[in-house]
Amino acid sequence: xxxxxxxxxxxxxxxxxxxxxxxxxxxxxxxxxxxxxxxxxxxxxxxxxxxxxxxxxxxxxxxxxxxxxxxxxxxxxxxxxxxxxxxxxxxxxxxxxxxxxxxxxxxxxxxxxxxxxxxxxxxxxxxxxxxxxxxxxxxxxxxxxxxxxxxxxxxxxxxxxxxxxxxxxxxxxxxxxxxxxxxxxxxxxxxxxxxxxxxxxxxxxxxxxxxxxxxxxxxxxxxxxxxxxxxxxxxxxxxxxxxxxxxxxxxxxxxxxxxxxxxxxxxxxxxxxxxxxxxxxxxxxxxxxxxxxxxxxxxxxxxxxxxxxxxxxxxxxxxxxxxxxxxxxxxxxxxxxxxxxxxxxxxxxxxxxxxxxxxxxxxxxxxxxxxxxxxxxxxxxxxxxxxxxxxxxxxxxxxxxxxxxxxxxxxxxxxxxxxxxxxxxxxxxxxxxxxxxxxxxxxxxxxxxxxxxxxxxxxxxxxxxxxxxxxxxxxxxxxxxxxxxxxxxxxxxxxxxxxxxxxxxxxxxxxxxxxxxxx
Amino acid sequence: xxxxxxxxxxxxxxxxxxxxxxxxxxxxxxxxxxxxxxxxxxxxxxxxxxxxxxxxxxxxxxxxxxxxxxxxxxxxxxxxxxxxxxxxxxxxxxxxx
Numbered sequence: 170x171x172x173x174x175x176x177x178x179x180x181x182x183x184x185x186x187x188x189x190x191x192x193x194x195x196x197x198x199x200x201x202x203x204x205x206x207x208x209x210x211x212x213x214x215x216x217x218x219x220x221x222x223x224x225x226x227x228x229x230x231x232x233x234x235x236x237x238x239x240x241x242x243x244x245x246x247x248x249x250x251x252x253x254x255x256x257x258x259x260x261x262x263x264x265x266x267x268x269x270x271x272x273x274x275x276x277x278x279x280x281x282x283x284x285x286x287x288x289x290x291x292x293x294x295x296x297x298x299x300x301x302x303x304x305x306x307x308x309x310x311x312x313x314x315x316x317x318x319x320x321x322x323x324x325x326x327x328x329x330x331x332x333x334x335x336x337x338x339x340x341x342x343x344x345x346x347x348x349x350x351x352x353x354x355x356x357x358x359x360x361x362x363x364x365x366x367x368x369x370x371x372x373x374x375x376x377x378x379x380x381x382x383x384x385x386x387x388x389x390x391x392x393x394x395x396x397x398x399x400x401x402x403x404x405x406x407x408x409x410x411x412x413x414x415x416x417x418x419x420x421x422x423x424x425x426x427x428x429x430x431x432x433x434x435x436x437x438x439x440x441x442x443x444x445x446x447x448x449x450x451x452x453x454x455x456x457x458x459x460x461x462x463x464x465x466x467x468x469x470x471x472x473x474x475x476x477x478x479x480x481x482x483x484x485x486x487x488x489x490x491x492x493x494x495x496x497x498x499x500x501x502x503x504x505x506x507x508x509x510x511x512x513x514x515x516x517x518x519x520x521x522x523x524x525x526x527x528x529x530x531x532x533x534x535x536x537x538x539x540x541x542x543x544x545x546x547x548x549x550x551x552x553x554x555x556x557x558x559x560x561x562x563x564x565x566x567x568x569x570x571x572x573x574x575x576x577x578x579x580x581x582x583x584x585x586x587x588x589x590x591x592x593x594x595x596x597x598x599x600x601x602x603x604x605x606x607x608x609x610x611x612x613x614x615x616x617x618x619x620x621x622x623x624x625x626x627x628x629x630x631x632x633x634x635x636x637x638x639x640x641x642x643x644x645x646x647x648x649x650x651x652x653x654x655x656x657x658x659x660x661x662x663x664x665x666x667x668x669x670x671x672x673x674x675x676x677x678x679x680x681x682x683x684x685x686x687x688x
Numbered sequence: 689x690x691x692x693x694x695x696x697x698x699x700x701x702x703x704x705x706x707x708x709x710x711x712x713x714x715x716x717x718x719x720x721x722x723x724x725x726x727x728x729x730x731x732x733x734x735x736x737x738x739x740x741x742x743x744x745x746x747x748x749x750x751x752x753x754x755x756x757x758x759x760x761x762x763x764x765x766x767x768x769x770x771x772x773x774x775x776x777x778x779x780x781x782x783x784x785x
Contacts, residue, residue: 245736248752249726256718259759263711263766379744386744396737396746398729408726416719436771443767450760454753680694683704684778 178502179321186358186510190339193350197343204546207344208275208525209430214349216437220444222349223428225356227258227419227445228452229515230312230485230508231577233359236453237491238484240460241467244395246402247460251453253415258449261420262442268596269429270438271685272678276522277426277588278530281595283681284674286603286667288538290591291530293610297587298423298526300614301580302519303561308576309519310565312485313512319482320489320505329565336517337558340524341551345431348517355507355514360452362507366488367455369495370462381458384465390478395464410643417649418581421588424522435685463491470494520561524554575626578643579617586613586648590656596682599675602660602668609656616651620644703777710769714762721755 205211214222232254239247273279278294310332317328339347374380386393394400402408419425429438467473473481473490480486489508493501528550533541541549587610594601594609621627623639660668694700729736729748736748 245729245746245748248749252722252725252752252755255756255759256722259718259763260715262763263715267707267770382739382744382746393737396748397733398736398748399733403730405727405730408730409723412719412722412726416722436774439767439770443763446763447760450756454756457749676692676695679704680700683700683707684694 176321176498176502176505178499179505180502182503182506183321183509186354186506186513187335189354190335190347190351190510190513193354194339194343194347197347197350201342201344201346202544202547204275204529204543204550206346207547207550208427208521208529210344210346210349212431212433214431214441216432216440217444218349218353219428219432219437219441220448221356222352222431223425223441223445224448224452225352225359225511225514226422226425226428226518227254227449228356228359228511229309230316230512231309232452233363233456233511234316234485234488234508236456237460237463237488238480238486239401240457241463241480241487242484243401244389244391244464245398246400248457249398249402249408249411250415251457253412254419255446255450255453256412257416257419258442258446260416261425262439262446265420265426265592265596266429266439266442267435267685268682269426269592270432270435271682272596273430275427275430275529276525277423277592278526278534281591281606282534283595284678285595285601285606285671288535289603289607291534293591293607294588295526295531295535296614297421297583297591297610298530299523301421301423301584301588302523302526303557303564304576304583305580306516306519306523306561307564307568307571308573308580309512309516310561311569311571311576312573313509313516314565314569316485316512317509319486320509325569326566329562332513332516333558333562333565335513336520337555339513339517340521340554340558344550345427345521348514348521349428349431351517352514355510356448358507359511360448362504363452363455363459365500366492366495366504367459369500370459370466370491373466373495374462378458381462381465385461387465388468389464390468406646407641407643410641410646413645413649414578414581414585414643417585417589417645419584421584421592422581423526423584423588424518426588426592427518427522427525459488459491463487466494467491516561520554520558523557524550527557528553572626572631575621575631578626579621582617582621582643582645582648583614585645586617586652590649590652594653594656594660598657598660599672599679600660601656602663602665602671604663604665604668605656605658605660608659609652612655613648613652616648617644620647699777703773706773706777707770710766714766718755718759718762721758725751725755 201207272283278291282290313332314325314328317323318325389395432438492504532549533546590609591606620639625637628634628637738747740747
């Protein structure tokens with residue numbers, strides 16, 4: 170295949186992006202001194218900038234490259250993801266934006282620790298953050314390593330080292346300000362690149378959506394069967410689980426929740442998530458159309474798809490192949506560089522949330538009980554970033570052949586089953602107690618890990634057993650339900666002295682969460 | 689500040705009720721739409737694959753697009769409505785003091 174090999178435009182665009190990102194980091198470093206500046210850019214990001222950054226956080230390489238591949242393979246079923254993702258962001262806006270921004274300062278732990286036992290809840294939140302962030306980080310870096318290996322002919326080791334070092338540099342020196350602006354830059358690039366790809370694909374069909382869909386139905390090996398739902402997911406439990414994974418999972422992602430605190434107030438928080446919904450909704454629709462366009466254009470091209478329908482380089486390469494086919498080598502290089510930039514920006518955000526969990530929630534608040542100067546907290550955060558960055562690089566090199574899809578599923582399922590129930594019930598249910606939240610969090614974590622191990626993705630594909638004990642790819646319906654049930658049952662039966670304090674503090678929290686700093 | 693005093697104020701209760709109505713109304717509509725559409729596809733697959741009259745665009749995908757469009761519209765309405773509600777309730781309250 171000729172798609173590998175060095176490509177001048179890819180290198181030019183990529184070097185330009187890295188230079189710009191390092192300039193941003195240098196600029197941000199001069200403005201990052203206090204803990205507030207390090208974790209949340211001093212709360213000075215505007216609603217529109219933060220909306221782009223939020224959308225950028227979510228539009229990872231997995232959505233850009235993975236979803237087009239999923240349309241190519243699964244046809245209409247890929248739309249389940251597209252719809253669930255957009256609905257999940259709207260839900261975050263309605264349910265979380267106001268109350269989270271009004272109660273928190275740096276991390277979502279501030280919110281769950283507001284009226285519950287502060288140290289215990291911060292430990293739970295730190296575990297919930299790290300068990301989401303580390304698998305997510307490794308999934309992105311391993312995916313990036315393999316992608317860059319194919320695209321730029323850089324060996325895997327070098328690719329992981331480049332990604333790992335750059336993300337660490339952004340966060341250590343530039344904190345949230347650099348992370349946000351790198352993310353904003355990348356989101357703008359990705360939107361421009363995706364729109365250009367959509368335009369060029371459309372032009373191949375003389376801008377007729379009918380021609381595009383007609384052609385896809387003619388050339389796909391399954392014919393018009395690609396428009397039939399129920400191919401990837403053929404039972405209601407899977408459809409519900411997939412929806413819950415995105416709706417509750419996205420609302421439990423620590424690096425997404427952290428962005429609520431980078432804006433000055435609840436008005437800007439609402440506005441920023443409103444922008445994010447619009448941008449993400451648009452991008453999801455664009456990706457779906459590009460995916461069906463790819464079916465029509467790539468099938469039959471021996472360079473990209475063989476005669477049994479296998480895509481050269483794997484399903485993640487669909488957008489990349491397509492960009493080369495419709496836009497030539499220059500455009501292909503551009504899209505490849507944008508995909509690389511996407512990964513860089515996303516991992517930086519995740520790394521920052523992990524280091525905030527270690528340095529702010531665990532070290533400063535639990536170990537030192539808040540008895541720490543602002544300057545030393547920033548120093549601890551920077552060292553935590555370096556350590557987590559190094560660990561992520563080492564693990565990515567060690568687990569080169571790890572199944573990226575499994576890691577992403579675990580991360581999203583833990584976010585949905587550990588972080589989401591704790592935050593949701595802390596915000597909306599006066600009966601929640603510390604003991605209930607801890608029991609529910611532990612249940613969610615254990616159920617996710619057990620069910621993922623017993624699921625087809627690990628039990629059959631990794632461990633080589635004939636049939637899976639747990640037949641569904643996503644465990645979320647069961648793990649989220651278990652976490653909620655245990656949290657509520659334990660809270661209701663909790664007669665401890667702490668439980669009385671937890672419940673009595675709800676009215677004050679309610680007022681604060683609805684009106685914020687206006688008091 | 690004295691939070692328990694604010695808790696008894698009618699403005700605060702109106703804010704709470706008005707925001708809750710939007711919050712759970714929009715969330716319920718969208719999540720319900722995803723579930724009905726997603727599970728419906730399993731039982732009416734043929735209907736979902738049928739193109740819309742006079743085009744090649746499958747009906748199931750068109751419904752999915754509609755839910756995405758609704759998410760965007762509801763989000764815009766929510767942001768505007770809550771800004772207005774907060775201004776109304778707090779505006780009144782600030783005048784009282």
